[in-house]
Amino acid sequence: MVLILVVLPSLAGRYSLYLVIQILILSVFSLGFNLLFGYTGLLSFGQAGFFAVGAYACAKILLAVPNLFLGLLGGVVIAAAAALLLGFLSVRHTRIYFSMLTLAFGMMIYSIAWKWRDFTGGDDGLVGIPRAPLAIPGLPALSVASMERYYYVVLVVSLLAIWLMYRLVNSPLGLALQAIRDSESRAEFAGIAVRTYRLVAFTIAGLYAGLAGALLPPLENTVTPPIAHWSTSAEPVLATLLGGIHVFGGPIVGAFLFFMIKDVIVRFTEYWLIWLGVIVVALVMGFRGGVVSMFARRAARAEAASDR
Amino acid sequence: MTASALLQVAGLRKRFGELAAVDGVELTLVPARLTAIIGPNGAGKTTLINLVTGALRPDSGRIYFKGEEITRLATHHRVRKGLSRSFQLMNIFGRLSVLENVLVPVLSRLGRTVDPFSRLEREAEARAEAEQILAEIGLGHARAHPAGAISHGDQRLLELGMAIAPAPALCFLDEPSAGLTPVERTTVLDLIRRLSVERRTTFAIVEHDMDVVFSLSDWIVVMNRGRVLAEGPPSLIRENREVREVYLGEDALA
Numbered sequence: 115m116v117l118i119l120v121v122l123p124s125l126a127g128r129y130s131l132y133l134v135i136q137i138l139i140l141s142v143f144s145l146g147f148n149l150l151f152g153y154t155g156l157l158s159f160g161q162a163g164f165f166a167v168g169a170y171a172c173a174k175i176l177l178a179v180p181n182l183f184l185g186l187l188g189g190v191v192i193a194a195a196a197a198l199l200l201g202f203l204s205v206r207h208t209r210i211y212f213s214m215l216t217l218a219f220g221m222m223i224y225s226i227a228w229k230w231r232d233f234t235g236g237d238d239g240l241v242g243i244p245r246a247p248l249a250i251p252g253l254p255a256l257s258v259a260s261m262e263r264y265y266y267v268v269l270v271v272s273l274l275a276i277w278l279m280y281r282l283v284n285s286p287l288g289l290a291l292q293a294i295r296d297s298e299s300r301a302e303f304a305g306i307a308v309r310t311y312r313l314v315a316f317t318i319a320g321l322y323a324g325l326a327g328a329l330l331p332p333l334e335n336t337v338t339p340p341i342a343h344w345s346t347s348a349e350p351v352l353a354t355l356l357g358g359i360h361v362f363g364g365p366i367v368g369a370f371l372f373f374m375i376k377d378v379i380v381r382f383t384e385y386w387l388i389w390l391g392v393i394v395v396a397l398v399m400g401f402r403g404g405v406v407s408m409f410a411r412r413a414a415r416a417e418a419a420s421d422r
Numbered sequence: 423m424t425a426s427a428l429l430q431v432a433g434l435r436k437r438f439g440e441l442a443a444v445d446g447v448e449l450t451l452v453p454a455r456l457t458a459i460i461g462p463n464g465a466g467k468t469t470l471i472n473l474v475t476g477a478l479r480p481d482s483g484r485i486y487f488k489g490e491e492i493t494r495l496a497t498h499h500r501v502r503k504g505l506s507r508s509f510q511l512m513n514i515f516g517r518l519s520v521l522e523n524v525l526v527p528v529l530s531r532l533g534r535t536v537d538p539f540s541r542l543e544r545e546a547e548a549r550a551e552a553e554q555i556l557a558e559i560g561l562g563h564a565r566a567h568p569a570g571a572i573s574h575g576d577q578r579l580l581e582l583g584m585a586i587a588p589a590p591a592l593c594f595l596d597e598p599s600a601g602l603t604p605v606e607r608t609t610v611l612d613l614i615r616r617l618s619v620e621r622r623t624t625f626a627i628v629e630h631d632m633d634v635v636f637s638l639s640d641w642i643v644v645m646n647r648g649r650v651l652a653e654g655p656p657s658l659i660r661e662n663r664e665v666r667e668v669y670l671g672e673d674a675l676a
Contacts, residue, residue: 290535296515304527305501
């Protein structure tokens with residue numbers, strides 16, 4: 115799989131590369147979202163806010179200092195800081211209250227992107243964002259202006275982010291988050307500072323959203339307020355539901371399906387979102403069977419393992 | 423503050439609206455003495471456990487654990503100090519494996535849950551300890567099963583394993599034999615007896631089954647309407663006139 119991605123530029127055209135970049139960005143975005151949802155049990159509707167913070171921060175930095183490394187780093191750090199701040203207020207609540215709070219914070223960021231003309235360009239957004247060279251301190255600067263080169267930047271960054279997330283969910287910290295998801299009160303009586311751990315998960319999810327957002331402006335050369343809209347928050351939700359919330363690779367598979375479905379349906383009707391909605395509903399309603407069958411398979415495998 | 427006390431509760435009160443669930447409780451728990459807390463439904467037993475373990479905040483009164491005041495301390499800090507509990511209603515990590523259920527409190531005690539990069543398979547010390555606990559509660563064979571999928575009796579055993587995994591000095595068990603078959607009940611009781619000897623854990627149990635209470639405990643605390651009505655060794659509680667009238671009923675003493 116990784117090999118195909120590595121040799122892709124020599125096989126596929128610019129549009130395919132563009133599509134794969136979008137899939138990788140949504141994968142990173144969704145993986146962060148699912149750390150919060152599938153692993154910690156918190157459904158956030160405000161992830162677009164941090165996505166936008168990452169995108170705008172990266173764009174502003176690139177417009178001032180043409181260095182992609184600084185742009186990405188800045189986007190990630192500022193989005194994580196925003197997530198830490200808003201997370202501090204959000205993780206005091208759970209379930210629907212948490213979801214509504216994150217939705218409100220997300221829309222707050224949306225209206226800032228819309229109204230703060232001097233800084234964000236208002237509805238015009240920020241334009242002419244350069245695909246600046248990647249200059250990591252201590253290494254020679256690398257031009258990434260061509261689509262192929264930028265594709266490799268996104269590929270390397272995404273694979274790194276995916277690998278780090280994989281390590282995280284399989285670590286003691288990842289186990290503690292899953293314990294909180296299954297039973298908050300029991301986790302507390304296991305000695306876990308539940309609220310702090312939730313804040314950690316929220317900040318990491320915001321960081322991943324920020325990273326995904328920061329990868330976008332150099333691709334599109336513009337940033338506009340709609341990326342902060344709640345419908346952008348719905349993208350990782352839909353992708354994760356499509357792919358499966360209790361499997362590590364679910365959000366990645368989901369991101370791929372999301373763009374494939376969109377790409378196919380969009381050829382027939384501009385109301386592609388309705389049909390995507392229908393597909394997600396069908397999947398979620400069939401989900402019960404999915405979970406049960408997965409459960410059964412796991413139990414069967416465990417039985418086989420213990421009988422040995 | 424009594425020097426030998428493990429836990430001391432003074433003037434503890436908690437109201438829910440008009441109901442004084444715990445109404446001025448004075449209680450001292452001594453190390454290595456298995457205490458049973460009994461009383462009719464609504465006597466305030468579970469509320470008392472919730473107050474002592476930090477699940478609820480008292481309206482007034484003080485709680486001392488190992489000579490240190492913990493009245494307002496967060497739950498997870500109390501657990502770190504050696505105070506743990508099991509739950510009356512099943513409360514386990516349903517999607518995690520049986521082993522992982524025990525691994526979580528063990529990792530937490532070892533301060534390992536903060537590590538985002540270590541692999542769980544490499545946590546040898548914690549895994550060995552968790553396996554040891556599974557062996558003690560007799561669930562070693564089910565280690566890889568999802569905890570939500572094992573039988574009710576096994577889940578009760580797992581609850582017990584999770585309660586002792588933080589290596590507590592004092593462990594509250596809220597109706598450990600609730601909903602069990604007589605055979606399973608015997609298993610759980612034997613286990614509690616064995617654990618209280620083998621581990622340096624003092625157990626305090628809330629229980630409705632009088633056979634269990636009188637066979638297991640060294641000390642009995644009788645609660646009624648949010649207060650401690652009487653306390654003493656089982657033989658004296660059996661004889662206590664007030665307790666007979668309020669709670670036990672003559673037939674229980676035959």
